[in-house]
Amino acid sequence: MKKPKAQTRAAIGSVKLRTVTGILHGRNVKMAMAHEHMFTDFHSPDTDAYMDVNWSNKIGASVESAAVLREQGVNLVVEWTNIGIGRNVVALRDVSRQSDVHFVCPTGIYKDLKSPALTGVPIAAMAKHFVTELTTGIDGTGIRAGFVKTSCNESGATKKEVGILRAAAIAAKETGAALGFHGPVAKTTRNVIRIMEKEGFNIGRFVWAHAQVSTLDDNRRQADRGVFLQYDAIGAHSDQFFGGPVSDDTMLERLGQMVESGYENQIMLSTDAAVCINPPAFQYDRNSAYLYRYFEDKLKQRIGARRTRKILRDNVITAFRQPTKL
Template sequence: MQSRREFLQSCLATPFLLNNLHYSDEKIITVLGEVTAAQLGPTLIHEHILVDFIGADKISSNRWEHSQVISKVLPYLAEIKTRGIKTVVECTPAFIGRDVLLLEKISTQSGINILTNTGYYGASDNKYLPSWAFTETAGQLAKRWISEFVNGIEGSKIRPGFIKIGVNPGALSPIHQKLVKAAALTHLETGLTICSHTGPSIPAFEQIELLKKEGVHPSVFVWVHANSGDSNDFIKAAKMGAWISLDGISEDSLTKNAATIHLLKTENLLDKVLISHDAGWYKPGEENGGEFRGFTTISDQLIPLLKTKGFTKADLDQLMIKNPVQMLSIRVRKT
């Protein structure tokens, strides 16, 4: 097992200049550069512009045209802009359609802050992992992700604003444990938050424990798709410090999600709740990118529903502004 000292020494062979990066605890990194907490504004913390499920061995940005994607997506971003949304966290990982130059264009043209990520997605039985993810150590993978943070993604100057990994629903496999450890090492050197496609409770708690063993506080961990878990587990994880991401909000799930948010509020855990739609999804290979689900359900339906349950403006600001700022701010959080 590679120690942290050995890992840091191995990084000296690359042009990492971490000491020359200057940012405060309130800096957030978007595809257009750093913004302050005040500039983030109302935020959707888990959405997608483009996703390509062809597999890591076949994916290529040649499978889509920027102009066609932009034409399709901009009207949906204009909709949320009129509703006061200022930031979208774009959660598509590498090898599933992450295209930072596309996101840069869309952010510039829409006026919406967009964040992208580093990391690898092991869910769906590793279909979207590059070949080296199976052979390299956690330290070697982390070195790749830290390089994207320091030097930019794929030859660009665009830097990730968070780490995105993914694991299968059951107990963590050895390779998924390695992804979690790599994410921990990356966080300790960059201060990036770890958003992990997780779902059920078993892998959520296993990841929290692995992170703690690496010296990373549970507040670094975002339990993505926590909608799949049990409310008692939400409460337990939130009390440990983890973020509870209710990111599958749609018309069909409004009542359930509103009840869960209300429950967490009654437990004084509203400050650990994140909400989003997991919507969008321009799909290369389908006519005109296939069906694209918009991002307005929270603004148009969930927030009015929460108001009927006694949620105040301060509560809603907590959900839409304060929690995203706390989750995305660049800072190292150790146990």
């Protein structure tokens, strides 16, 4: 059992987060969102259509959306768009400057894609690339990644994806950074954790995204091992992975059960909305404003204001904190 203890207010205040505009101290975080997207591109990265968009439009739309969050009191957003799915850190920095919202962005490759720069690259070199993005900068800029994000085919990692997962684990181990995983299937998530632990990765820095799709038992089993969990489809009309409804009542019930089981220091919430998706036909219907507009009050009623603040703010700071050596 490696369940994280509740951090004291002083400890959370002194924690640092690596954002696209530099270091942000925990004490300066107002409220947070654990898993969102500004621009995402589902075109294959080796095609001309990939990231060929009107960027001033995309930045403008993202600023509008982030400004709504800022008005709700949110000034920290963890952005989960990584290599191969439209990551643009320069645009994200622009959005941050114009909206006064701090964004943490990831390194790591999204699934088994033809990312031109990293095709056929050995695992060690891939890990080195991720480490460079965490310690030096991304795409020739000084903008550094704040965590590693990985994913693989939902039914299980392909051979190439196992290589990407191993490289991610090596980079996270070497730097001490958090490692997020897109895990709508519990069995796949368990297998991925096994692959990562084999590389010596510390599971206490694992963030299980889309954990709401798995059963309460599956959630508890991983929480017992010390992982952080995200319920990141708050307000969604359907879950994009399985199509099932994600009603507020279902989520409140799950959150209540997890809190009663003693996991209140390991849960985070978000909407996993994407402001702009390319191609537009892939745009899905979620609203990042929903969490603080409607769900926060319901959660307060269910588990109290103190625990709500912990889940909506403190746990995000703790889960994505910058390792002390970076």
